[in-house]
Amino acid sequence: MKNIITIDGPVASGKSSLARALANKLGYYHINSGYFYRSLAYILIKFCKKTLDDLRALDQEDIECIDLNKLEYVYDEGRPQVFYQGTDLTPHLKTRDIDDGASTISTYPFIREAVNKFQHQLAGDHDIVIDGRDIGTIVFPEAKIKIFLTASEEERTSRWQNDQRKKGNIFSFDQSLAEVQERDRRDTTRSIAPLTIPENGLVIDNSNRSNEDVVREVLELI
Ligand code: DC
Numbered sequence: 001m002k003n004i005i006t007i008d009g010p011v012a013s014g015k016s017s018l019a020r021a022l023a024n025k026l027g028y029y030h031i032n033s034g035y036f037y038r039s040l041a042y043i044l045i046k047f048c049k050k051t052l053d054d055l056r057a058l059d060q061e062d063i064e065c066i067d068l069n070k071l072e073y074v075y076d077e078g079r080p081q082v083f084y085q086g087t088d089l090t091p092h093l094k095t096r097d098i099d100d101g102a103s104t105i106s107t108y109p110f111i112r113e114a115v116n117k118f119q120h121q122l123a124g125d126h127d128i129v130i131d132g133r134d135i136g137t138i139v140f141p142e143a144k145i146k147i148f149l150t151a152s153e154e155e156r157t158s159r160w161q162n163d164q165r166k167k168g169n170i171f172s173f174d175q176s177l178a179e180v181q182e183r184d185r186r187d188t189t190r191s192i193a194p195l196t197i198p199e200n201g202l203v204i205d206n207s208n209r210s211n212e213d214v215v216r217e218v219l220e221l222i
Contacts, residue, residue: 003028003127005218006136009149010195011183012156012163014206014214015131018149020078021215023129026222029075031122033132033139034102036115038093039071039082041101046092047084055101060110068114073122094167103183106133107190133187136198145222146201149214155207156180 005022007015016032023030040063044050048065050058072083081090092098105111116139122128123140132139136146151159161176171179187195197203202221206214 002123002125004123004140004143005129005145005147005222006140006143006198007129007131007147007149008133008136008195008198008201009131009147010156010187011180012160013149013151014159014211015149017211018147018206018214018218019129019131021211022218023075024078025215025219026127026129029122029126029128030078030080031073031075031119031128031130032080033115033119033130033135035073035080035082035090035093036118037102037106037111038098039084039089040066040111040114041098041105042089042092043071043084044105045097045101052097052101052104055104058105058108058111063110063114068118071118073118075126096169103186107192109192112193133195134193136201137196138193141198145218146198147218148197148201148203150203150205151207152205153177153180153184 007019009015019032020030022028041055043066044055045052048062050062070085074081074083081088082093083089119130119139130140136143157173157177157180160180161171161173164171164176204214204217
């Protein structure tokens with residue numbers, strides 16, 4: 001079996017930055033599992049002509065219009081890309097609508113099943129560092145290295161606010177805090193695959209630490 005490192009954690013905890021840095025140091029593939037939920041939400045809206053409201057009451061038949069064989073995840077030169085039917089979806093995955101759509105559809109068991117199958121296929125072909133919410137608990141509980149990355153609510157709120165600003169979305173600190181709290185609530189209280197610390201997971205709080213410092217700690221652990 002290939003090597004697997006899992007990183008779970010709440011919104012704006014720095015999972016993807018850590019995963020990417022580790023993957024690049026180790027020569028592994030970085031799998032950003034949020035990209036799959038985002039891609040499926042995008043495909044449902046753009047290719048299957050669903051509205052955001054439709055996504056709130058989705059049936060299993062609704063995803064039959066998605067040809068999963070045409071979905072491709074590529075990790076090249078340190079960045080993940082997702083293609084569907086040859087079209088690069090990556091530039092469209094970080095909008096507010098897709099934030100919302102991905103969060104909505106991630107609560108359906110048939111969506112999670114499809115994503116998990118895809119992730120297992122990728123892990124069969126590559127050594128991976130994979131980040132998400134349920135990776136060490138549900139998707140790859142057998143992984144040798146399982147990290148739960150977190151930071152204080154205040155720190156994550158500032159990061160989320162800055163990320164949004166870079167995308168041209170201006171939120172006050174209080175609005176950002178409300179958004180972060182709502183995402184945390186949804187991620188941790190949903191009935192299927194809620195965010196929790198994996199068994200034997202290493203909890204790392206990076207509130208006052210640089211990414212390099214955390215990368216060093218994980219490399220030592222490995
Ligand atoms: O990590 P992210 O913000 O890009 O994730 C997008 C959405 O997908 C988010 O609402 C949480 C959900 N998600 C999930 O339920 N399970 C995962 N393993 C990864 C993401």
